[in-house]
Amino acid sequence: xxxxxxxxxxxxxxxxxxxxxxxxxxxxxxxxxxxxxxxxxxxxxxxxxxxxxxxxxxxxxxxxxxxxxxxxxxxxxxxxxxxxxxxxxxxxxxxxxxxxxxxxxxxxxxxxxxxxxxxxxxxxxxxxxxxxxxxxxxxxxxxxxxxxxxxxxxxxxxxxxxxxxxxxxxxxxxxxxxxxxxxxxxxxxxxxxxxxxxxxxxxxxxxxxxxxxxxxxxxxxxxxxxxxxxxxxxxxxxxxxxxxxxxxxxxxxxxxxxxxxxxxxxxxxxxxxxxxxxxxxxxxxxxxxxxx
Numbered sequence: 001x002x003x004x005x006x007x008x009x010x011x012x013x014x015x016x017x018x019x020x021x022x023x024x025x026x027x028x029x030x031x032x033x034x035x036x037x038x039x040x041x042x043x044x045x046x047x048x049x050x051x052x053x054x055x056x057x058x059x060x061x062x063x064x065x066x067x068x069x070x071x072x073x074x075x076x077x078x079x080x081x082x083x084x085x086x087x088x089x090x091x092x093x094x095x096x097x098x099x100x101x102x103x104x105x106x107x108x109x110x111x112x113x114x115x116x117x118x119x120x121x122x123x124x125x126x127x128x129x130x131x132x133x134x135x136x137x138x139x140x141x142x143x144x145x146x147x148x149x150x151x152x153x154x155x156x157x158x159x160x161x162x163x164x165x166x167x168x169x170x171x172x173x174x175x176x177x178x179x180x181x182x183x184x185x186x187x188x189x190x191x192x193x194x195x196x197x198x199x200x201x202x203x204x205x206x207x208x209x210x211x212x213x214x215x216x217x218x219x220x221x222x223x224x225x226x227x228x229x230x231x232x233x234x235x236x237x238x239x240x241x242x243x244x245x246x247x248x249x250x251x252x253x254x255x256x257x258x259x260x261x262x263x264x265x266x267x268x269x270x271x272x273x274x275x276x277x278x279x280x281x282x283x284x285x286x287x288x289x290x291x292x
Contacts, residue, residue, distance in 0.1 A: 007031045019043035049076030058086045068094030116154040122163040133174025155179050171195040205231045205280035211270050219263040226284040233278040245269045
């Protein structure tokens with residue numbers, strides 16, 4: 001279906017295909033108000049400078065929809081305000097601002113770099129994505145022009161309290177001071193690694209269960225754990241505590257003995273903490289040597 005009008009109000013698009021057989025379909029400065037997109041196919045569509053207000057996107061194919069496309073001539077971001085996204089795949093958000101939007105059981109597997117979220121709410125699983133802040137990182141995004149005209153990955157009053165956050169990373173100096181995360185049993189819900197970049201440390205920290213699993217892996221790989229630091233998640237921010245452990249090799253120890261002792265120390269130290277606390281653990285790994 002080809003949309004020729006500039007403004008659409010109170011329309012329901014059901015099982016509608018907007019794709020064009022692999023040829024780009026540009027939606028430029030279109031305005032959608034209180035429209036519903038139910039099981040629609042947005043493949044090949046690139047929205048530039050568009051505005052969606054109080055719209056509903058439910059199911060359908062959005063993974064190939066460029067929600068914030070741009071050209072060198074039109075450097076305008078698209079805005080989604082008061083919209084609901086339910087059970088859809090989101091991959092190419094581009095230069096887009098999401099304001100007072102709700103995401104319900106959506107499939108994320110991307111890096112949010114030039115997209116910003118304000119007063120938004122995430123419900124259900126949020127898996128396999130990266131929220132990047134104002135610190136530019138060309139590894140994730142090599143289009144500097146798009147980056148500088150965007151809001152640079154801002155999160156403002158975003159609510160994750162009803163979300164299951166799995167394998168999600170917050171990096172690039174992103175500000176989480178107004179972000180609401182689930183406070184109860186947080187470390188059990190976030191079982192993967194956390195970037196420590198926000199506190200100026202090059203590395204990752206892990207929840208208790210994940211840290212214990214990693215300790216076992218190092219032990220079976222015959223690698224010693226030199227020590228570790230303890231971090232705490234408070235109000236969505238990772239903070240370094242004054243708690244740490246250290247295990248230096250004794251001159252009389254063989255490498256095998258050292259690995260075994262460092263394993264026991266790390267395991268016992270981590271096990272002291274209750275699983276229900278918002279505690280994370282980082283490791284310092286001894287360089288592996290061959291036995292002479």
